[in-house]
Amino acid sequence: MRTKLLGAALAMAAALTLTACGGSSGSGDKPAADVSAEPKKAAITLDTPKDKPDLVLTDTSDKKYELAKETKGRPVLLYFGYTYCPDVCSTVVSDIAAATKKLSKEDQEKLQVVFVTTDPERDTPKRMREWLDAQGGQNIVGLTGDFDTIQAAAKPLGILVEKPKKEKDGSVTVSHGAEVVGFSPKDDAAHWIYTSSTTADQYAQDLPKIVKGENP
Numbered sequence: 001m002r003t004k005l006l007g008a009a010l011a012m013a014a015a016l017t018l019t020a021c022g023g024s025s026g027s028g029d030k031p032a033a034d035v036s037a038e039p040k041k042a043a044i045t046l047d048t049p050k051d052k053p054d055l056v057l058t059d060t061s062d063k064k065y066e067l068a069k070e071t072k073g074r075p076v077l078l079y080f081g082y083t084y085c086p087d088v089c090s091t092v093v094s095d096i097a098a099a100t101k102k103l104s105k106e107d108q109e110k111l112q113v114v115f116v117t118t119d120p121e122r123d124t125p126k127r128m129r130e131w132l133d134a135q136g137g138q139n140i141v142g143l144t145g146d147f148d149t150i151q152a153a154a155k156p157l158g159i160l161v162e163k164p165k166k167e168k169d170g171s172v173t174v175s176h177g178a179e180v181v182g183f184s185p186k187d188d189a190a191h192w193i194y195t196s197s198t199t200a201d202q203y204a205q206d207l208p209k210i211v212k213g214e215n216p
Contacts (some may be wrong), residue, residue: 099203
């Protein structure tokens with residue numbers, strides 16, 4: 001199913017789907033709030049494609065990773081989240097990971113899934129690698145680095161990312177948009193948005209088309 005969304009509407013949708021998660025400094029955090037206003041559908045097709053961020057961060061091998069350069073000419077799914085997220089992030093990443101495994105080997109090699117942390121102070125390269133692998137995302141690129149750089153890259157895409165906030169009880173609240181952004185290999189621009197309600201089966205159905213740069 002395909003729905004066209006204007007830029008202003010996209011910004012509003014991003015605001016409505018902002019997920020705030022809080023808890024202790026370790027795993028097992030509990031969500032402070034989870035506003036779910038997403039319709040049960042798959043790809044939202046943008047009327048106006050958005051440029052891929054010129055984002056330079058550190059990958060899980062502790063090496064410099066230039067998003068635009070490393071993914072040029074490749075289909076890309078980009079997601080902003082964090083490893084201590086109690087539910088949304090692990091569900092989104094595991095669903096994408098499961099869907100990619102249903103692609104042909106050739107398409108799996110073409111598709112690049114990128115996870116950018118919204119909690120870089122706690123999400124070290126080592127922790128991110130272990131967490132991504134635990135979700136079945138051995139081939140997912142994990143990126144961490146300067147928070148301001150991450151926030152600036154997310155904003156033009158309509159993804160809201162707020163600075164992690166340490167609460168009086170020592171817990172940390174991390175608010176971030178739950179959308180996954182799909183980039184076409186044809187022009188390296190963002191053409192599709194998926195909400196956190198998208199299932200593994202829906203991703204599996206859409207990914208072969210995204211790999212070819214076609215609208216799902």
